[in-house]
Amino acid sequence: MIVGVFGTGQVAFSLLFFFGMVLIVWLMIRIFADIFRSTDLSGLAKALWSLVVLFIPIFGAIAYLVVRGAGMGDRVDEPSGADYSRDGIPGGYDWAGARVMTQ
DSSP: OHHHHSOHHHHHHHHHHHHHHHHHHHHHHHHHHHHHHOSSSOHHHHHHHHHHHHHSHHHHHHHHHHHHGGGHHHHHHSOOGGGBOTTSOBEEEOTTSOEEEOO
8 A cells, every 4th residue: 555655745745856856966967077078177176176066066066057157058069079080070970870071
């Protein structure tokens, strides 16, 4: 009789808690990706931000978003090394192996 143990409010709270945990994990992944993607941070700064976000998660995430959050969208749009093929021509190959050219 598991159904009889949980009330409506407890189920709603459990769903809200689960959603919050998924949101926190997603935010941490995005922040760590942004830390290691940014080219304007030195290695020491990346290590310090990583430690702050890892050991003080909520405060570290809020601090990172306040200090460096405005440029997160710009860093996602920067081209990475994956945008170029081995021969230096912009583009690459799609999932079927066909050559894809980018502008």
